[in-house]
Amino acid sequence: MSRRSNNVRGPTSALTEFLRESGINPATIARRVATRDPNTTDAQPPPGPSTTNGTQGANQGGNIDHEPENHDSTAAQPTSKRGRNQAAEASGYASDQLDEPEEESPIKKRKSAKGKTTAATKVKAKKKAKGDGDYEGSSEDEYKAVSKSLWSMGGNGGSKPPIGSFEKCGRCEKQFTVTKYTMAANPPPGYLCHQCAKASGVDPFKKPAIPRKRKAAAEKRELISYEERRFPSLASLCIELIGKHIDDVEALGNIGSVNMDEISKSLAKNRGLTPRNAQLFYDVRNEKLRFYDATNLAPPALETLASLNPNLTHLHLDYCGHLTSPVLDVFSGSLPHLTHLTLLGPFLVRSETWIKFFKARPELRSFRITQSPRFDLECTKSLAENCTKLEELQLKEIAQLNDAFVEPLCALPSLTLLDLSNPDTGIEESGWLQLLERHGSTLASFDPSRHEGFTDEVLHKGIRQYARVLSELKLEGLPSLTDKGVAKFFENWAKPYVTAEQEENTESGMDVDEGGSSVPFTPNPPLHVLSLARNHHLSSAMLTAVLTHSAPYLVSLNLNGLASLSTESLGQLIDAVEMRRLDVSWCREMDDFVMKDVVANMPKLAEVKLWGCSRVRGTGWAGKRGLKVYGIEPNAAS
Numbered sequence: 001m002s003r004r005s006n007n008v009r010g011p012t013s014a015l016t017e018f019l020r021e022s023g024i025n026p027a028t029i030a031r032r033v034a035t036r037d038p039n040t041t042d043a044q045p046p047p048g049p050s051t052t053n054g055t056q057g058a059n060q061g062g063n064i065d066h067e068p069e070n071h072d073s074t075a076a077q078p079t080s081k082r083g084r085n086q087a088a089e090a091s092g093y094a095s096d097q098l099d100e101p102e103e104e105s106p107i108k109k110r111k112s113a114k115g116k117t118t119a120a121t122k123v124k125a126k127k128k129a130k131g132d133g134d135y136e137g138s139s140e141d142e143y144k145a146v147s148k149s150l151w152s153m154g155g156n157g158g159s160k161p162p163i164g165s166f167e168k169c170g171r172c173e174k175q176f177t178v179t180k181y182t183m184a185a186n187p188p189p190g191y192l193c194h195q196c197a198k199a200s201g202v203d204p205f206k207k208p209a210i211p212r213k214r215k216a217a218a219e220k221r222e223l224i225s226y227e228e229r230r231f232p233s234l235a236s237l238c239i240e241l242i243g244k245h246i247d248d249v250e251a252l253g254n255i256g257s258v259n260m261d262e263i264s265k266s267l268a269k270n271r272g273l274t275p276r277n278a279q280l281f282y283d284v285r286n287e288k289l290r291f292y293d294a295t296n297l298a299p300p301a302l303e304t305l306a307s308l309n310p311n312l313t314h315l316h317l318d319y320c321g322h323l324t325s326p327v328l329d330v331f332s333g334s335l336p337h338l339t340h341l342t343l344l345g346p347f348l349v350r351s352e353t354w355i356k357f358f359k360a361r362p363e364l365r366s367f368r369i370t371q372s373p374r375f376d377l378e379c380t381k382s383l384a385e386n387c388t389k390l391e392e393l394q395l396k397e398i399a400q401l402n403d404a405f406v407e408p409l410c411a412l413p414s415l416t417l418l419d420l421s422n423p424d425t426g427i428e429e430s431g432w433l434q435l436l437e438r439h440g441s442t443l444a445s446f447d448p449s450r451h452e453g454f455t456d457e458v459l460h461k462g463i464r465q466y467a468r469v470l471s472e473l474k475l476e477g478l479p480s481l482t483d484k485g486v487a488k489f490f491e492n493w494a495k496p497y498v499t500a501e502q503e504e505n506t507e508s509g510m511d512v513d514e515g516g517s518s519v520p521f522t523p524n525p526p527l528h529v530l531s532l533a534r535n536h537h538l539s540s541a542m543l544t545a546v547l548t549h550s551a552p553y554l555v556s557l558n559l560n561g562l563a564s565l566s567t568e569s570l571g572q573l574i575d576a577v578e579m580r581r582l583d584v585s586w587c588r589e590m591d592d593f594v595m596k597d598v599v600a601n602m603p604k605l606a607e608v609k610l611w612g613c614s615r616v617r618g619t620g621w622a623g624k625r626g627l628k629v630y631g632i633e634p635n636a637a638s
Contacts, residue, residue, distance in 0.1 A: 181205055273296055275298065275301035275304070278305070282308040287337075288312070288314040289312055291318065294323075299326065302322065303326075306330050307334055312335050314340040315331075319344055344370045345372075355379060359386050362386050362387060363389055365389055366391060368393070369396070371396075375398050377404050395419070397421070401426065406427060410434055410439075412439075417446075418443060420451070421450055421474070422450045426451040433461060435462075440463065442469065444469055444470060444471050445472040449475065449531075453480070455481065456485030456489070463489070469525070470524060471529065472527070473531070487541040528550075528554065529556045532562065533559065537564075540564070540569035543562075547575055560585045560609070563586055565589060567590075577602060584610060585609050585611035585613065588612075591613075591615040596620050610632055
């Protein structure tokens with residue numbers, strides 16, 4: 001079947017569709033015209049009705065395509081199927097078969113198998129395309145476009161020669177190789193080489209232009225995700241009002257430190273803290289100040305903070321990426337009473353500035369920093385040499401932290417809080433044993449998360465032997481721990497620790513001091529905060545041992561990612577009657593039955609996280625007053 005060279009087809013009428021399926025196309029018409037008797041006149045009377053017989057049709061309109069006049073008896077019967085078929089062959093089409101043909105042609109069967117649309121569907125598609133502005137084709141009927149088809153066939157009544165074959169140019173008569181850009185000669189016959197095609201004013205290599213309607217439609221398209229919010233939220237209105245009337249806020253009276261902290265939290269939700277409205281929190285009498293998001297405070301604003309709050313003892317700044325070395329120098333001179341400093345994201349502070357700060361602040365008692373890549377070994381040595389009253393130390397997400405830091409950390413005074421989590425390299429097993437031997441007896445909070453060198457031996461020979469007042473323990477993402485080792489640690493933590501050599505000389509209920517003499521044993525008190533998140537190899541034996549040791553006193557428990565916990569072990573959580581925060585995300589065996597018992601036996605439970613628990617739907621327990629539930633999947637199966 002002949003097609004246009006650009007393969008663009010628009011919707012056609014039912015008559016055109018029928019002629020195409022019957023094999024009637026420009027090629028067959030051209031062939032019939034070429035084989036017609038030259039003595040026959042071009043004028044043909046319109047065909048008679050299909051109800052007339054063959055003789056009558058011949059008398060009225062003459063012979064059609066020079067068919068013999070002596071028809072047989074079968075052809076003379078107008079009502080028979082064979083007579084209608086022969087009439088169709090003689091005239092090129094049969095009017096009786098325009099609507100309901102007796103048999104489907106092979107072409108129509110193949111189209112039906114491929115799920116082609118009908119003529120009516122194509123007409124609807126054409127109307128819809130015109131309405132949307134996406135259709136930019138020609139409205140000319142394909143059946144009437146005979147000249148274009150003949151042009152594409154080179155006027156020879158055949159298809160285009162295969163690509164790679166040789167042809168003679170219809171104008172210059174030079175031999176050339178046929179490509180997909182070869183064009184037929186106009187007027188035919190033959191094909192044109194590329195030079196002659198360009199000389200005729202047509203560039204075969206030119207790309208088609210983008211339809212203007214489609215481009216216009218693209219310009220009118222709206223991006224919903226970038227539309228401005230028409231109505232501001234209530235929080236933004238309040239923040240804007242406070243910013244405009246910052247000088248008159250004192251007329252409200254004494255807001256109070258608790259209310260000021262809540263305002264600071266609300267400002268952090270949309271990063272609304274600016275140098276202008278930050279003055280609401282400044283006061284010469286302030287001793288504690290915390291900003292939950294200081295992203296918009298540039299270095300001059302941070303220097304102003306230190307100047308207007310000279311009596312600060314506790315300063316906590318989250319997301320303080322604009323805190324530079326000169327700003328930290330201002331803190332050293334303008335905050336003489338500063339003893340507790342917590343910074344999240346001081347990326348720009350250099351090593352020499354940290355050293356200078358520690359020398360200027362020897363009375364520092366709490367130093368907590370997170371994500372400070374320039375904090376190195378020399379800074380740690382300066383901290384140990386100058387800050388002799390330090391009690392709390394947090395070096396979280398410090399990339400350079402390794403075994404070299406162990407010696408200066410051991411030189412620090414006895415610590416109650418030690419957080420060395422999420423390093424780049426980490427500390428090995430021997431370094432942890434040294435640190436716990438030095439600080440274990442006073443540690444109340446300990447976080448060695450994400451250290452590959454933290455093993456079961458550190459639990460047994462470090463924490464179990466030296467930790468006596470530990471109440472908060474975070475062991476997250478430690479790949480060297482085993483389920484059996486952690487379970488054994490919690491089972492034996494309340495028992496006296498003795499070595500294999502001292503076991504024979506140790507009395508029951510007695511501990512051994514450094515000199516080898518027996519002393520009364522003081523067991524470690526139960527934990528209040530415990531996190532074992534993302535230790536995928538831990539399972540039910542560990543949880544049973546943990547709850548046996550600390551269940552009645554646990555306030556916060558994090559079991560995120562422990563998919564191996566069984567339903568029976570999770571059911572033992574009902575013994576933690578003091579629980580306030582529980583995270584059992586990705587514990588696949590957790591279901592509504594267990595959660596119903598857990599919530600019923602935890603009267604103080606205020607927050608529970610259930611991300612990834614596909615068997616929990618919240619039926620029968622999630623409506624408890626004062627309980628916040630996070631992570632229930634809307635399509636979870638019970």
